[in-house]
Amino acid sequence: MTQLIVSEATLTFGGLNALTKVDVTIEPGIITSIIGPNGAGKTSLLNCISGFYHPTSGRIRYGQRNLTHASPHQISTIGIARAFQNLELFRGLSVLDNLLLARHQNLDYSIFHAVIYCGKAARIEAENRAYVEKVIDFMELEPYRKKMVGNLSYGVQKRVEVARALTLAPNLLLLDEPMAGMNIEEKEDIVRFILDLKKEWGITVVLVEHDLGVVMDISDRIYVLDFGEVIGSGTPQEVAANPKVIEAYIGEE
């Protein structure tokens, strides 16, 4: 069980600080939510953790590893996966093919092995397939497995995006607004999946989400960002009672 620690992370674009000296600790085995108004820096923080951006200053550690300058690929191979706010799926491929492809890419499956298709490659192929089936089953995507992603409803596509991240078998899962644009029933499904991922799969979850009801319900810990700074953190009760948070964020709703 590995702790992820972001220390004093600052991320600058031109003259603008998307993040300013952000300190965030992600404890293993729990659900940590990151909330804050639009433009607060939530996606930027996930981008830094997943290696798409590197903090201009500050550090990111995952257990003994320094991730500050690690690439997205390095980060995915150590078990940190991410579902994107904007879907990163191949719209012209089926759900099954999207997931198999993601699993191949993530695991750095060797083309050489694929070409000669030796015993080892065949075994890996079977394992990949089995794991993807487990993900499809868990995310209740069975009815859509052969359907082209581009033809599915937005809510189902968002679910496929979460499944795509899960194909890596992550220890730490970063979810950027996985419920955005969903109706209440679809949200309830995602909430159930997130809670099961924590309880049954032992996955550490970082959730960026706008729906405060959901966040207050399922988070063990919450960080509140505003203009790139952490203005409050703690349990849902602590955060809800924090005057700075109420003023900057909750009071707005």
Ligand SMILES: Nc1ncnc2c1ncn2[C@@H]1O[C@H](COP(=O)(O)OP(=O)(O)O)[C@@H](O)[C@H]1O
């Ligand atoms: N690649 C980028 N180039 C320039 N500015 C960016 C970039 N990414 C994010 N920003 C800026 O950083 C701030 C935080 O953005 P973001 O992390 O996307 O916020 P959130 O996810 O909380 O809505 C915003 O002002 C946004 O315009």
Ligand SMILES: [Mg+2]
């Ligand atoms: Mg965002």
